Amino acid sequence: MASDDIWILGITMTKFGKRPEDDVVDLAAEAALGALADGGVTIQEMGVLAAGNLMGAAAGIGQQLQKQIGQTGIPVYNVANACATGATALRTAIMAVKAGECDMGLAVGVEKLSGAGLLSGGSRKEDADTWTPKGRYGAVAGLDGRVGTEIMPGVFAQVGMEYGYEHGGATFELFARISEKNHSHSTLNPLAAYSKAMTLEQIMGDIMIAYPNTRPMCSANCDGAAAAVVVSDAKLKTLDPDQRRRAVKVSASVLTSDPWDEGCQQLPNVNTLTRRAAVQAYEQAGVAPEDLDLVELHDCFATAELVHYDNLQLCAPGEAVPFFESGATWRTGSTPVNVSGGLESKGHPIAATGIANIWEVCHHLRGEAGDRQIEGAKVGLAHVIGLGSACGVHILEKAA
Amino acid sequence: MVSTQRSWPHDRIPVEPRGCDTFGLPDDRRLDVAEQVPLVDYLVLGDEPHLQANECTACGARFFDRRNACASCGKTEFTKAAIATEGVLRSFTIVAFAAPGIPVPFVAGIIDCDGTQVRANVVDVEPDPEHVTLGMKLKLTTFPIGEDSAGTEAIGFGFAPLEAN
Ligand SMILES: [Zn+2]
Numbered sequence: 001m002a003s004d005d006i007w008i009l010g011i012t013m014t015k016f017g018k019r020p021e022d023d024v025v026d027l028a029a030e031a032a033l034g035a036l037a038d039g040g041v042t043i044q045e046m047g048v049l050a051a052g053n054l055m056g057a058a059a060g061i062g063q064q065l066q067k068q069i070g071q072t073g074i075p076v077y078n079v080a081n082a083c084a085t086g087a088t089a090l091r092t093a094i095m096a097v098k099a100g101e102c103d104m105g106l107a108v109g110v111e112k113l114s115g116a117g118l119l120s121g122g123s124r125k126e127d128a129d130t131w132t133p134k135g136r137y138g139a140v141a142g143l144d145g146r147v148g149t150e151i152m153p154g155v156f157a158q159v160g161m162e163y164g165y166e167h168g169g170a171t172f173e174l175f176a177r178i179s180e181k182n183h184s185h186s187t188l189n190p191l192a193a194y195s196k197a198m199t200l201e202q203i204m205g206d207i208m209i210a211y212p213n214t215r216p217m218c219s220a221n222c223d224g225a226a227a228a229v230v231v232s233d234a235k236l237k238t239l240d241p242d243q244r245r246r247a248v249k250v251s252a253s254v255l256t257s258d259p260w261d262e263g264c265q266q267l268p269n270v271n272t273l274t275r276r277a278a279v280q281a282y283e284q285a286g287v288a289p290e291d292l293d294l295v296e297l298h299d300c301f302a303t304a305e306l307v308h309y310d311n312l313q314l315c316a317p318g319e320a321v322p323f324f325e326s327g328a329t330w331r332t333g334s335t336p337v338n339v340s341g342g343l344e345s346k347g348h349p350i351a352a353t354g355i356a357n358i359w360e361v362c363h364h365l366r367g368e369a370g371d372r373q374i375e376g377a378k379v380g381l382a383h384v385i386g387l388g389s390a391c392g393v394h395i396l397e398k399a400a
Numbered sequence: 401m402v403s404t405q406r407s408w409p410h411d412r413i414p415v416e417p418r419g420c421d422t423f424g425l426p427d428d429r430r431l432d433v434a435e436q437v438p439l440v441d442y443l444v445l446g447d448e449p450h451l452q453a454n455e456c457t458a459c460g461a462r463f464f465d466r467r468n469a470c471a472s473c474g475k476t477e478f479t480k481a482a483i484a485t486e487g488v489l490r491s492f493t494i495v496a497f498a499a500p501g502i503p504v505p506f507v508a509g510i511i512d513c514d515g516t517q518v519r520a521n522v523v524d525v526e527p528d529p530e531h532v533t534l535g536m537k538l539k540l541t542t543f544p545i546g547e548d549s550a551g552t553e554a555i556g557f558g559f560a561p562l563e564a565n
Contacts, residue, residue: 124499130548131437136465138441141545145502146439147557149495154508157493162510165490165534172529209449211494211529260472265463267491267510282518378500 001323003175005233006094007247008396009104010039013356016347018114018195024053028065028110031225031352035106039229040243043070046229047102050086050092052078052109052351064356065108074102082386085109086226087255091392093230094253103235104129109356110225111349138179150386153218153301154210158267160303163310169321170306176203179217179302179344181330186341188372193222193347206244217302226355245399248362250283251379252395254309258388270304270385274311277393281381282313285395289313293377294337294359298385299342309337312383326346331374339364341373354392357382365398439545439556441466444482449542449557451518455481462516485540486512486562492534494527507532511559523558537562 012034014027028051036042062076075096078172081088085179094106124142131140144150164170180200186192192242198216206214231239236247245375256277258269289312299305299313306320314335315323323329329337340346342362343353361380363369378398385391436511442464444447444452453462458478461472463551469476492509509532523541526530538559545556 029517124502126501128548129548131552134443135435138466140437140439143440145495145504145506146521146545148510149498149508150507151492151495151498153497154493154495158491161493161534162491169481208494208496210496213493228489230551260461262461263472263510265465266519268482292517333403366413 003233004098006097006250007231007233007236008228008250008252008332008358008362009041009231009236009247010035010037010229011227011248011355011359011362012038012285013191013359014224016222016349016352018354019112019223020114022223024056024061024074024110024112025068027112027223027225028053028061028108028227030070031110031227032065032069032106032108035227035229036341039098040240041104041229041232043106044072045104046072046074046106048075048077048093050079050089050096050105050107052079052081052089052134053111054080054082054085054115055111060106061110069346070400077220078297080373081390082388083298083348083350084354084384084386084392085351085388086356087358087382087384087394088354088390089351090228090230090355090358090394091253091255093228094250095232097232103232105230106227107230107355108225108227109153109351109354112219112223113349113353114223116221116244117311124316127283129171148153149153149210151210155268155387156304157210157213159270160301160306162267163320167318167321171205173200174321175212175217175302175306176200178299178305182305182338182342183216183345185331185339185372186345188339188370189341190339192345193224195341195344200338213301213303216267216371217344219300219343220345222347222349224347224349224356226352226359228358230288231295234335238239246333246366247399248365249399250394251287251397252393254281254284254393256280256391268387268389270306270387270389271311273389273391274308274383274385275313277383277391278312281393281395285397287379287395287397288362292381294336294339294361294374294380295339295383296342296360296380297326297383299338299344300348300385302344304385305337305342308383312381331372336374339374354382354384355370357384358394360397361396365396410427411502435494435552436555437552439554440464443542443555443557445542445555448485450485450540451513451557453481453485453516454478481517483518484514487511487518487538487559489522489532489536489559490517490535492522492532494529494532509559511538518559521558521559
């Protein structure tokens with residue numbers, strides 16, 4: 001009898017970086033066709049399509065994509081969930097297969113962000129002629145810069161500094177060393193937007209954006225796409241031995257939002273929902289944090305990576321700083337984190353990220369990661385946070 | 401654009417006090433004192449300026465914005481709660497790059513005011529990590545942020561090092 005397990009049958013990410021010749025649909029099509037070919041299937045076999053493009057969320061990237069690669073009449077879900085958009089698209093396809101509506105589905109995430117600058121989230125209009133209270137705070141003028149900051153580098157800087165307030169040790173140099181690790185890892189990733197190592201001095205001496213995040217400690221805005229084909233256990237059993245051998249089991253697929261707690265509407269609390277997602281995922285998968293051979297987590301800023309070591313229970317509570325200092329999260333360590341280079345160096349085309357991190361994990365579980373292969377990798381975890389907030393955690397396992 | 405020229409608004413009558421004591425003064429004094437509005441609804445001006453939250457009467461959760469219901473428990477009754485004017489710096493960043501028109505660098509922080517987290521700028525301090533430190537004690541301060549074309553002055557707030565006060 002078939003189980004209700006779900007498998008990744010095919011998965012692809014495009015080269016991340018500047019892709020001036022390609023529009024959003026070109027990138028989505030490249031990833032989608034790549035994932036279908038990788039899985040040895042066609043668009044005609046897909047029973048559902050879930051697609052995300054955050055910057056063009058109103059434009060219906062799913063149907064635009066169909067018009068290029070196959071208008072087969074299947075249900076299309078265009079999803080938007082901030083930086084968790086890709087993971088949400090994947091989970092939507094997984095839910096459709098799990099619900100028995102179809103036995104195969106396609107998920108796509110795509111973004112064009114090259115040249116978007118570093119200021120996503122920051123805005124302040126010119127002050128009006130008269131002070132008129134507006135909005136939910138009755139503000140008579142723009143608040144960005146007057147009541148804290150709205151820019152993401154500043155918000156996530158505070159997330160990391162808050163961890164330092166609670167547990168100590170969160171110095172500028174420590175955060176820069178996390179960035180040094182990820183930039184070093186990306187030298188082995190030919191699909192990364194940036195694949196140059198950076199010294200600690202270069203990172204700390206670069207342009208300060210929002211202390212303690214300098215420019216290379218911020219996620220790299222770039223173009224890119226990623227796509228995955230998911231298949232039910234029953235359907236997989238009917239496929240060729242080669243397809244079955246390369247299939248990767250989705251042992252857990254979890255999406256959470258931010259539960260209320262004191263202060264969460266002042267500084268987004270990216271911790272509690274990540275903790276909850278991780279707990280659920282480990283339980284679903286029957287896997288413990290120490291079983292993980294590699295982790296791709298949402299290092300949108302160097303300051304964010306630190307707190308997620310703790311949130312994902314890769315270390316004991318409050319011990320993220322000594323955990324990192326032990327070398328555990330380097331590719332040579334006990335729990336390699338972001339061996340792809342992470343968002344800081346591989347790049348962060350927002351809606352693609354939540355599938356691209358799963359591609360990275362699958363690549364290692366299949367033993368196809370080339371120079372950067374984590375030897376013998378059997379279990380991996382992929383994590384994303386979309387501010388607002390949404391958290392996606394997937395645990396993936398090598399086919400037995 | 402906010403005009404820097406001041407012209408007294410003879411024909412303007414404040415629609416509601418909005419917690420601003422200046423509005424309650426007798427007419428003869430109002431001619432001497434610039435009309436003031438707080439930058440946000442939750443800033444209460446007057447002799448002892450303070451921040452004021454909407455506190456859920458059922459669970460005690462505090463919010464600074466206009467509420468539809470409580471995000472913690474879902475109930476819909478709120479009361480006004482005065483927030484402590486002194487607190488501890490729980491987190492901060494020094495913003496060096498911001499949207500056009502925002503002066504940088506500035507210090508954005510989260511201040512723990514007796515258990516209620518407040519988002520604000522840290523002011524009256526050198527904006528560098530030698531002078532701004534986690535756990536430092538701060539106190540609410542208010543200051544004018546400019547006049548509009550009718551001569552009304554908007555009052556903003558920030559938190560300044562306690563020692564300097
Ligand atoms: Zn409540």
